[in-house]
Amino acid sequence: MKNISEVLSDRIRSIGIAGHVNPDGDCVGSCTALWQYLRNMDHFEKVDLYLEESPPETAFLQGVSSSMQEIGEEYTYDLFITCDVSDHSRIGVAQRLFDLAAYTVCIDHHVSNPGFADVNHIEPDSSSCSEVLAGLFDPEKVDLHIAESLYTGIINDCGVFQFKNTSPGTMRTAAWLMEKGIDFNRIIDESFNNRSLIKNKVLGYCLLKSKSVLGGKCIISSITLEEMASLNASQKDLDIVVNQLKYTEGSDSAVFAYETEPGVFKVSLRSSDNLDVSVTAKVFEGGGHFRAAGCTLRGSVDEVLARIVEEIRKRLGK
Ligand SMILES: [Mn+2]
Incomplete structure (x- = not known):
């Protein structure tokens, strides 16, 4: 067209x-x-x-x-x-x-x-x-x-x-x-x-919780429904988190998992040139772009993050 x-x-x-x-x-x-x-x-x-x-x-x-x-x-x-x-x-x-x-x-x-x-x-x-x-x-x-x-x-x-x-x-x-x-x-x-005060607080909270894995190549963070409630936040307040995680020096990828209903996590993925996260997302029936993708997983927050990180580890060939 x-x-x-x-x-x-x-x-x-x-x-x-x-x-x-x-x-x-x-x-x-x-x-x-x-x-x-x-x-x-x-x-x-x-x-x-x-x-x-x-x-x-x-x-x-x-x-x-x-x-x-x-x-x-x-x-x-x-x-x-x-x-x-x-x-x-x-x-x-x-x-x-x-x-x-x-x-x-x-x-x-x-x-x-x-x-x-x-x-x-x-x-x-x-x-x-x-x-x-x-x-x-x-x-x-x-x-x-x-x-x-x-x-x-x-x-x-x-x-x-x-x-x-x-x-x-x-x-x-x-x-x-x-x-x-x-x-x-x-x-x-x-x-x-411009961001609401809540959005800024959620960002700060998730950055404070962030962890470096795979020898610094990947930064992960998460937020549960309970944590969101304690900050008076909702899903709409989370969209900026994963990009900020990605800006951590030395990291090739960022993973941010947020709970959408009890035991269900939406996972946002970001990467640099050397990792196609749409492939990782597809493993879990998600999709997206080379450097930005997403998928949904069930389990505890630790299980969900572990499964995603394992998939990224395979792709990074480590
Ligand atoms: Mn678009």
Whole structure:
């Protein structure tokens, strides 16, 4: 696909859009950008956006407050588009509507994406789904608010152009979005730098608990439901932890396990050039990218960490 218009035939009257469970900045940025873009086209009867509770840092984006967290009555959309969703099982709340839709499109950048829609446009070399979408839009139809959404998505997935997934193409996209007049400095502060006191405390707690394993090559940390409760924190407060762990000097990889329900841990993995953590995640039926991936394991926190570290040890060849 070269342009989003290729999937928008004249017969399409209703469009549903959805992101993934536990939405992040790129998910919200790409979904709201597409929602605004399609609504601005003015020839669809219905353009609906389904997003689970968005991170507060993205609340300023146009479309967030109009998005639906639950599905009302069942409805068959002429077209349903997912953004930043790496797998059918991650559609979350709108999965039923996706399944019912006459025609489906998946727009994504996850290398592990199996292609679960009728049309799959996946660019694994792209920093973010927002960058992929920017390439599918007519630049002249991108207004200030759409540019804000796309820019927010991009900076959240590439760590404000610090991660390896940042390409010259990412910078060129950011440049033309800046030319739309976005207040990029405010967007970076609001959606990336500013953190709640709880989020900062959780980060401090998890860093204090971090341990170096595999001769310093891997940094691990974790948090249980009980510990989260004692800090008054929830899952949404944890997204920055694993990247900070990764910044520990000398480490090639970081593992962060957090309990989502009793005895069930979501594990986030980060790595440098010499370790493909999406392979490690896949061993446990997870997925993701070369340097950032995730999976879910059952057991005690020590068991979960031990199993992941053992898998990384094998990959590192030690
Ligand atoms: Mn993404």
